[in-house]
């Protein structure tokens with residue numbers, strides 16, 4: 001049976017990376033055959049693309065180029081890593097996926113959700129997460145947490161961009177609510193962890209029952 005695909009989504013500074021590590025530990029402890037991966041990147045080719053995207057020297061990159069590079073990195077990720085792992089019955093946990101492109105490029109860069117979805121669909125091969133954990137934090141909090149140090153080319157964008165991205169996510173939650181679980185990431189880490197694991201348990205238990 002095909003494995004389950006879990007994606008983590010949320011604005012910069014929503015604590016996804018910390019939660020990724022804890023999810024990994026949890027799956028290891030419970031002997032769940034899984035892989036942990038991230039976007040942009042996840043493959044050798046994808047990591048090269050990631051480097052191009054986040055490099056602050058590439059200040060004059062056009063928004064369309066940026067969107068196509070994210071889509072290219074994702075297509076390679078699906079081809080080389082996500083689809084083969086799912087076909088081997090593994091659970092795949094990915095830090096960011098399609099919704100990031102729809103929020104950051106579609107809304108943040110103003111390219112349009114439909115337009116960005118269309119260029120991504122080409123490489124998706126029908127793959128969509130079985131569970132999207134959306135880490136919700138008010139943008140005022142995340143901006144304080146994240147942009148203090150300057151960050152990469154996208155993180156270094158100003159508050160207006162990140163507010164647009166946040167509004168974009170809010171639109172997407174209504175437009176594509178399927179498989180999305182909202183996690184209140186402003187809560188203490190123990191509470192965020194509890195909400196996260198509950199959603200993962202529900203998904204994986206469902207898988208056991210279907211077998």
Ligand code: TYD
Pocket residue numbers: 011012013016017039040054070095096097098100101102104105152154155
């Ligand atoms: P990421 O490494 O996930 O940043 P962080 O770990 O700090 O959340 O992603 C790098 C940046 O790329 C981040 O600002 C989000 C952005 N991004 C997009 O704009 N579009 C996308 O499709 C993806 C996957 C990420």
